[in-house]
Amino acid sequence: MDIDGGVNNGDISKEIGDINLAYMLLAQKLAKQDRAAAMYRLGVGRELADLLANMSLTQIVKLATSNFLLCSFRLDDHPMFAVFGEGKDTSLQQAHMSILMAARQLQPRDTDALA
Amino acid sequence: MTTKSVLGEVRQVQLAVELIELGARLQFLEAEVGLSRERLIRLYKELKGVSPPKGLLPFSTDWYMTWLANIHSSMFYNMYRFMLHEANEPGLQAMIKAYRLYTEQIEAHGGEIVLDFTRAYTMVRFFDSDMLQLSPCSRCGGHFVAHAHDHKHDYVCVLCRPPSRAGKARGTKRGDEPVKASSMPATPILAVHSALGGNGVH
Numbered sequence: 001m002d003i004d005g006g007v008n009n010g011d012i013s014k015e016i017g018d019i020n021l022a023y024m025l026l027a028q029k030l031a032k033q034d035r036a037a038a039m040y041r042l043g044v045g046r047e048l049a050d051l052l053a054n055m056s057l058t059q060i061v062k063l064a065t066s067n068f069l070l071c072s073f074r075l076d077d078h079p080m081f082a083v084f085g086e087g088k089d090t091s092l093q094q095a096h097m098s099i100l101m102a103a104r105q106l107q108p109r110d111t112d113a114l115a
Numbered sequence: 116m117t118t119k120s121v122l123g124e125v126r127q128v129q130l131a132v133e134l135i136e137l138g139a140r141l142q143f144l145e146a147e148v149g150l151s152r153e154r155l156i157r158l159y160k161e162l163k164g165v166s167p168p169k170g171l172l173p174f175s176t177d178w179y180m181t182w183l184a185n186i187h188s189s190m191f192y193n194m195y196r197f198m199l200h201e202a203n204e205p206g207l208q209a210m211i212k213a214y215r216l217y218t219e220q221i222e223a224h225g226g227e228i229v230l231d232f233t234r235a236y237t238m239v240r241f242f243d244s245d246m247l248q249l250s251p252c253s254r255c256g257g258h259f260v261a262h263a264h265d266h267k268h269d270y271v272c273v274l275c276r277p278p279s280r281a282g283k284a285r286g287t288k289r290g291d292e293p294v295k296a297s298s299m300p301a302t303p304i305l306a307v308h309s310a311l312g313g314n315g316v317h
Contacts, residue, residue: 036202036212040194046202083255083274091224095186096274098220099257102193103249 013067020064023071027052028060040102043074131158137214138232141167147207173237176246179260185273187229188238189259191217192249195239210239
């Protein structure tokens with residue numbers, strides 16, 4: 001397996017493009033359906049949600065065909081992973097996740113308010 | 116609220132339908148929807164096929180502290196807070212949207228809706244009147260529903276440190292009563308109650 005091979009890189013670019021397109025289309029669908037719920041599910045702010053809702057298909061396709069992923073990783077701190085390391089049942093883990101996710105997005109605003 | 120315009124009244128009816136479908140009680144509808152009590156009762160009967168239940172709304176904050184109820188309540192309240200502060204939804208819409216997300220997530224895993232709409236609404240009222248608060252867990256950092264002014268220094272949440280017998284009643288390891296367990300949704304909570312009682316001894 002030659003990881004640096006041109007064929008593989010092409011495959012990767014295509015895979016990223018596919019995921020980007022699927023992601024963008026889903027994100028737009030959510031944003032159009034219900035902005036507040038989309039903000040919760042996607043973890044994006046109000047402005048970005050509005051922007052997503054108003055993008056044209058051409059813009060989405062253009063954006064999607066880049067060779068980096070458009071969505072970023074949301075589980076970027078330790079407790080989030082720890083939740084899944086434990087032997088709890090899935091619905092409890094999901095419950096724990098949603099509590100952490102919802103509160104996390106509120107945190108920056110809380111500190112803003114204090115400053 | 117008197118709604119003179121036809122459109123305004125249609126919106127109130129839509130809101131009432133939405134709330135009734137979520138399981139709102141008559142007391143709540145009367146407070147939040149600008150329609151007469153008679154119309155609300157008729158609407159309720161048409162949608163549900165039965166008269167709205169009578170009786171008092173739940174009034175104890177203790178319910179929200181039992182193991183499973185605390186998990187579900189914390190889930191809902193975090194979503195509600197998000198809808199209110201992040202998405203800037205007005206109070207009632209924040210309630211509706213958060214409750215939808217909550218039921219959706221529970222149902223996706225085939226779980227049982229422990230927190231009904233009335234309990235959710237009552238909880239929001241308890242928070243507003245400063246009887247409940249969110250306490251940060253010292254382990255996972257998540258915010259969980261707790262009694263107000265109950266400042267435990269190193270509070271650990273019910274998910275990071277579940278009570279020893281939490282959820283065991285659900286598993287029905289003893290094969291003699293599986294039917295009973297599935298037909299009685301209140302069983303796990305009661306079991307956890309007694310487990311919590313037992314923990315307090317040592």
